[in-house]
Amino acid sequence: MxxxxxxxxxxxxxxxxxxxxxxxxxxxxxxxxxxxxxxxxxxxxxxxxxxxxxxxxxxxxxxRKAGERDVLINNTSLTGLTGGAIKPSSAAIHQLVNDLENILYAVLDHRLQARGREGLSLRLLIRGLLGYMRAKESDIVAVGCRTLAAAMGKHHVTIARLLPVLAKASDGILTKVADARHKAADVYLIQLPEHYQQLARELTWRRGQIHAIRPVFRALGDAAALVYEAIERGRRSPTTAEIVRTTGISRNAITKALADMEALAMIRRDEGRWKTTSANLRDLATRLGVQEDYQAHISRNRRERAAWHAYLDRFLDARMMETDLYDHEREEHWIPPDDAALWLAA
Known part of the structure; x- marks a missing residue:
């Protein structure tokens, strides 16, 4: 609607x-x-x-008051349902995310393994979207690239490049339904395609919660994040060989990730099988200095978003409608320099 x-x-x-x-x-x-x-x-x-x-x-x-000059500014946020469509319940969304996680582990992860380094980022990006979907309890996701970039520890330009690649590679799971407009982000629909529904029902849901990149893995890397997830959410404590098989990551990369995490007491080895410990990942992130980097990333996003919104609001005066702003040739996510910088350059 x-x-x-x-x-x-x-x-x-x-x-x-x-x-x-x-x-x-x-x-x-x-x-x-x-x-x-x-x-x-x-x-x-x-x-x-x-x-x-x-x-x-x-x-x-x-x-409107008589004789008053004004401008109609459209509300660019998602419009509430008016009864023509049925909004999924909270329980239905959580069940959908659980089913999608089954397809992610059984099918999508294996397809993305062949994409090398880009595949690692795509696998973590779909995890971030599913986590956001669960948190918002909605199958319609309208989240900006900067928000996703902060969740993944990457640059927002990288996220903007990866999103259409992921939509194409997801085999109908992720579908773009509306382009970014003014202050609103792109809108995506996350769904379970019909050809995956039977498989999703046959598989058992996994324990725990899916994550994108928790701050500590900004220091340890994407491979370590997927290795930790394989241990944390595995149906049983895995061996090193089982982690190599389930993650599709090279044995050398996994051996290094396991050694790094074991040195930080994040995991331990018990009779050849890896298990997580009770280590606090937030405290570890602070010890490694990446918690400050994460907070700085969020603060930088807020400043850039405020600058972009202020730039857009300069055009919303009584002489111009918001609909007059759109220009196919203009990059809408460029953050313009401030006026002082332009004056100095001149």
């Missing part, structure tokens, strides 16, 4: 929306699940979207 409300407010017709379901908006079609649901729901939901857009326009007109 949020997407349909947006199209209705922009003056689209139902025919235009329907034509693009098989064109540039396959993610919107995926929200309906099946063609039968799409045929049954689209006309009803489009009527509700038109009513919503009409009510919003009338309300704005009534609240």
């Amino acid at each position: 949020a997407v349909l409300n947006h199209f209705s407010a922009c003056g689209w017709t139902r025919e235009q929306v329907q034509n693009e379901l098989t064109g540039q908006f396959p993610g919107l079609a995926a929200l309906y699940g099946t063609p039968a649901n799409q045929e049954r729901l689209l006309s009803t939901e489009w009527a509700k979207a038109q009513a919503y857009a009409s009510n919003g326009t009338d309300q704005n007109a009534r609240t």
Whole structure:
């Protein structure tokens, strides 16, 4: 409904929306699940979207004072459901994440292993998205690249490059349904494709919680994060050979990661099998100096986001509508230099 409300407010017709379901908006079609649901729901939901857009326009007109110059600023956050679609319950979202984790471990991890170093980042990125999905209890994820970058200890430009690669490689699990607009991030749908549903039900859910990169692994590396996860969430305590087989990481890299974590008392070896200890990972991150780096990363994101929002707000005056800002040729995520720097350069 949020997407349909947006199209209705922009003056689209139902025919235009329907034509693009098989064109540039396959993610919107995926929200309906099946063609039968799409045929049954689209006309009803489009009527509700038109009513919503009409009510919003009338309300704005009534609240304007006579003779006052103003500008209508669209709310770019996700629109709440108006009854045309069913929002999954909290329990349904947690079950969906558990099923998706089964597919991640059984299928997707093995496919991404062949991509080498990039594959490590993609595997951790999908883990970060699933963790965010569980925390927000929603299958619609609208999270900025800087937020994901802080969760993974990487640059936001790297995340922006990896997201479309992951969407393509996820085999229908991750689908982009809306582009970033003004202050809003790209919107993704995370779902369990029909061809994976039977497999997900047959596998047993794993204990523990899925993570992207916890701060301590900013120092230890991506390989160590996946090795620790294999020990932490394994159905039984694994041997080194089993970790090599399940993670798909080279034995040399795993041997180094195990040695580094054992030296920090994060793991211990018991009769040839690896187990986690009660070590506090946050305290270890502080000891290694990466907790400060993590907090600095978050602070830097806030400053850059504030600068970007301030740059956008400069254009929202009485002479210009927000819809006039969009330019296909402009990179919307560039952070402009401050005016003082421009003056000095001149």
